[in-house]
Amino acid sequence: MTTLYNDPAKFADDMLAGFVDAHDDLVRAVPGGVVRAPRPRKGKVAVVVGGGSGHYPAFCGVVGPGFADGAVVGNVFTSPSTRQAVTVARAADAGGGVLLTYGNYAGDVMNFGLAEQRLNDAGIPARTVLVTDDVASASADEEGKRRGIAGDFAVFKIASAAAEEGLDLDGVADAATRANAATRSLGVAFDGCTMPGADEPLFTVPDGKVALGLGIHGEPGISEHESMTADELARLLVDGVLAERPAGAGTRVTAILNGLGRTKYEELFIVWKAVAALLRDEGLDVAAPEVGELVTSLDMAGCSLTLVFLDDDLERWWSAPALSPAYTKAPAAGWEVSEGERAAAIDPAELDPMAGIEPAGEQGRRTTGRILAALEAVGDVLHDHEDELGRIDAVAGDGDHGRGMVKGIDACLRTARAAAEKDAGPADALRIAGDAWATEAGGTSGVLWGAALAAFGARLPGDHRCETADLAAAAEAALDAVRNLGKAQVGDKTLVDALVPFVDSLKEAAGSSSDSASGVAWRRAAEAATTAARQTADLTPKLGRARPLADKSVGTPDAGATSLGMVVTAAADAAWPDD
Amino acid sequence: MTTLYNDPAKFADDMLAGFVDAHDDLVRAVPGGVVRAPRPRKGKVAVVVGGGSGHYPAFCGVVGPGFADGAVVGNVFTSPSTRQAVTVARAADAGGGVLLTYGNYAGDVMNFGLAEQRLNDAGIPARTVLVTDDVASASADEEGKRRGIAGDFAVFKIASAAAEEGLDLDGVADAATRANAATRSLGVAFDGCTMPGADEPLFTVPDGKVALGLGIHGEPGISEHESMTADELARLLVDGVLAERPAGAGTRVTAILNGLGRTKYEELFIVWKAVAALLRDEGLDVAAPEVGELVTSLDMAGCSLTLVFLDDDLERWWSAPALSPAYTKAPAAGWEVSEGERAAAIDPAELDPMAGIEPAGEQGRRTTGRILAALEAVGDVLHDHEDELGRIDAVAGDGDHGRGMVKGIDACLRTARAAAEKDAGPADALRIAGDAWATEAGGTSGVLWGAALAAFGARLPGDHRCETADLAAAAEAALDAVRNLGKAQVGDKTLVDALVPFVDSLKEAAGSSSDSASGVAWRRAAEAATTAARQTADLTPKLGRARPLADKSVGTPDAGATSLGMVVTAAADAAWPDD
Secondary structure, three states, rough: OOOOOHHHHHHHHHHHHHHHHHHHOEEEEEEEEEEEEEEOOOOEEEEEEEEEEOOOOOOOHHOOOOOOOOEEEEEOOOOOOHHHHHHHHHOOOOOOEEEEEEEEHHHHHHHHHHHHHHHHHHHOEEEEEEOOOOOOOHHHHHHHOOOOOHHHHHHHHHHHHHHHOOOHHHHHHEEEEEEEHOOEEEEEEEEOOOOEEEEEOOEEEEEEEEEOOOOOOOOOOEEEEEOHHHHHHHHHHHHHHOOOOOOOOEEEEEEEEOOOOOHHHHHHHHHHHHHHHHHHHHHEEEEEOOOOOOOOOOEEEEEEEEEEEOOOOHHHHHHEEEOOOEEEEEEOOOOOOOOOOOOOOOOOHHHOOOOOOOOOOOHHHHHHHHHHHHHHHHHHHHOOOOOHHHHHHHOOOOOHHHHHHHHHHHHHHHHHHHHHHOOEOHHHHHHHHHHHHHHHHHHHHHHHHHHHHHHHOOOOOOOOOOOOHHHHHHHHHHHHHHHHHOOOOOOOOOOHHHHHHHHHHHHHHHHHHOOOHHHHHHHHHHHHHHHHHHHHOOOOOOOOOOOOOOOOOOOOHHHHHHHHHHHHHHHHHHHHOOO | OOOOOOOOOHHHHHHHHHHHHOOOOEEEEEEEEEOOOOEEEEEOEEEEEEEOOOOOOOOOOHEOOEOOEEEEEEOOOOOOOOHHHHHHHHOOOOOOOOEEEEEHHHHHHHHHHHHHHHHHHHHOEEEEEEEEEEEEOOOOHHHHHHHOOOOHHHHHHHHHHHHHHOOOHHHHHHHHHHHHHOOEEEEEEEEOOOOOOOOOOOEEEEEEEEEEOOOOOOOOEEEEEEOOHHHHHHHHHHHHHHOOOOOOOOOEEEEEEEEEEEHHHHHEEEEEEEHHHHHHHOOOOOOOOEEEEOOOOOOEEEEEEEEEOOOHHHHHHHHHHEEEOOOOEEOOOOOOOOOOOOOOOOOHHHHOOOOOOEEEOOHHHHHHHHHHHHHHHHHHHHHOOHHHHHHHHHOOOOOHHHHHHHHHHHHHHHHHHHHHOOOOHHHHHHHHHHHHHHHOOOHHHHHHHHHHHEEEEHHHOOOOOOOOHHHHHHHHHHHHHHHHHHHHOOOOOOOOHHHHHHHHHHHHHHHHHOOEEEHHHHHHHHHHHHHHHHHHOOOOOOOOOOOOOOOOOOOOOOOHHHHHHHHHHHHHHHOOOOO
8 A cells, every 4th residue: 555645646746856855965856857966977978767656766766976867757657758858868968968778668668769869859869778677578589578677777777887987878878788688587476556546456466376477567477376485486586587598698697686665675585595596506606686675666565586697897887886865886995994903703613502511510410411301391391282372372462472482492402402412510501501492482481481591500509419499599590580681570470470489489498497308399389380370360460561561361371470380390290200 | 464485483594594695795694693794993892783573674784884793683573582692792792892782672671681791791891772762652751661663773873883983882882872862753554564474464553544653563552543644644753753852952853764664765755855844844954864664564554753863973973984785875985076077067947848939920829829729628628528538548447548638738738828928839839738748647648649749730830821731731740650659550449540530531631622621621530530539449459469458448439539539629619710
């Protein structure tokens, strides 16, 4: 949905006014579009690009030193007029003539074609080069009928750099023609876009389908596919583009993975990971790729892959510096460290989470062994109850508590085993395993469990058998860590509600004269925790806190407190089975 | 909808791998995130930013010279872990200590807070500065509880530039603290986003509503409004942010108008136009604003306005050069014209479409007067039939033909009147008026009408009374212009179907010995055109052409041919009423 405008009929005008205001260091408005604000060198060929609006940064976003000299800006998805093209070209002209370059669409071809005639009639040498990169829009034997999509960006950039280098008009037109001949694109769409002021999308793609070759204004595609993974899409696009490799193409390429508007950078990077690997598998050498939104279609969902088969000239022009509102290619020079020396890079081994384990003595290793046994049992219980914890969490939260606990315990266990193999004592083992839990589980419960385990381990003895008093002190340290981090109080419906009675019960056992065995004390404490966890179902929700919390519905026990009860119960049975 | 991924659980990992591949000149991966690939100067304070994924370019997109030294990358909308933060910070450290800076969210506060402790414990001086710019998330007397949104970008940029300038850790932390204290944001949302792998959006905004203050992860907003214009939204955001102006704030500000993902640059520029005007009305002086996607939320629809109240230091740091994957601020130096002189800028008067009118003689002025009369009549007819033409067009096209014709004739008429006042002959008048038609109407019919009018006028005599032979020659020139541009044939269901019989009829009259009066001949030709236009309803659609056309449904007359018939009929009645 295109949401923000005043009068839909003034969409392009208002857009352009705001654009020029925000970028008045680089561009200035002229009737019909924009030209560079700082004037170029006298005699330089002016490169003027253009087309309908709705494709930002195409076309006005690429005006500036090293890139275009002017952009002709039409209404949304509508060719600018001949007069607009002539006016912008005349304002952009620096005495070296004008290259008009744009995507191959009927309205643009007419208007820029007429503009070329008029400019030449007026004594300003002008030439036009169409971009025809979209392999889905016509077959290879009708290449001239292909539409221009994200390949526009490559052709514009290369032609502009050739002009900046000082080539004359024929030379610049030749560079643009060579760039276009070397450029192939193929795109997909997942959903259409909505024109400003319209209630309905301009076109749609059926839910769960992928339209291959659908044009950037909704022109018909070539086939419809079931939704696919990023890896599968990468394969489809790479195969499709490479099938149209120009004759005589070498192995040096650049690539544009272009987002159409609603398909975001994160998704594009995931696809790019696969595309890059496939291109390398094909023996291609990818220089300076671009992954991002370069030729959009309002908020259309989809993306396209463009390959430009490079020669030395094309690569130099592609990589040349440029400074424009939407795209800057900074010169490599100027960013070096200017004084002093560079900092050394860290040795990757130092970042190994296993680094820093001090081998423990026999007692410490034995305690680590008990912890491992406890964690194995905890893992079984959490796997068995993953769905149940998810259901409880879903009542008041996002339902991912079971998943988080399982991810946490799995990582914790894997890491604790590895630490035990390095003879880690309980402090090292639980520090590293707690970190692993926090890292893999993520979220707030992850960091709380990680901190709790590390604090617990740090207070366990490495030099004597673990007694009830040790367990009580370790559990209290875990509670302190949780409270310091999360700031939760008893009654807030969090794991603190179960952890506090657990600690209290252990402390009471440790302080009593009966000096009960640690296993018995732990088991009793675990029962207290489980009971308290159930009681969280009866708590009045605490709303109105500064930080918005889920409403912690009354009648449902807290998922965090419930899982804490499960963990301490499982640990008791495994770690202290015979005490 | 987030569409592209492989395993949703690996979304952030896969994203990061693709990101690093695409930007390996600037960043390298370390466990937990990325650091700069070219190492900074030894002893420089490292600025490490971070948070959950899904906000690109926040956070990994801003790592590079002049900007951040490292970014800690969590799962989607999930805080990275303590270990991730520690690892990235250790890899980023250049010997000058580490500033950790991030938005104020519970998980981030816990994890970065623990990381700060661990780094200090490990002998790496570390400090943290939270970003709390979102005025909607807590009241002014609880500023410390406010969340961080797009103000993140400003605080990160300023802190990074201070570090680049050589300040020590306390100095950099102070710069970040000052930047945060000077930064205020307020956002709106129109629609929620979808987590990778989810079937349902994470949250929604009711259709047609605007949620003020809704957080970038869907945290509750402060009020819900009816949908509004871009100007109204600008007012809402500017008023909301200025109401929270920091004590002692001056008049120099910078601004970020940030898009959340689905709200595109065109829309942002429209809002920016209004925001900039309002800020100036308030007496504020806006330096180096940024309009674009800087802190997104997957494909969430919405935007936010951030103001940073600048002092000299903050402005220098904000404007300092930076080179990162997603954001480059090029040094002003280095882009000057290096040799020769700059081209002169064109005199704006030269771009005046009225330029170049040669005052005509009496006969020419009289013919221009007839044309004006004809255009007035044509305008009346087209206004009367705007809806009808739209309905006809909507059967096979996008329904805008009536609108386009009205916009065209209005612009044409206005311009022709102005040309007549400058004593233009028919050639000048119709050249300029045709241009105006094409420019205002846009689209393919606009350029065809513009070219037809210009060609028609160019063949009208300026020195004698307009006879049937002159009209026939002018009409034929118009037909040639239309055919050359549009390549349509008779039978294609376009205006050519009506224009050809019109021209044939006029030519026949001109060639006949009866030498009928021009008005009579024109009227007869107009009847032929109207008849032919009606007959387009019976034509078999011509499908399967290379360029996809609307299907030109059988049974409906062509809108372009119909309007041509109307135009020539109205012109006959007005221009040659007594011939």
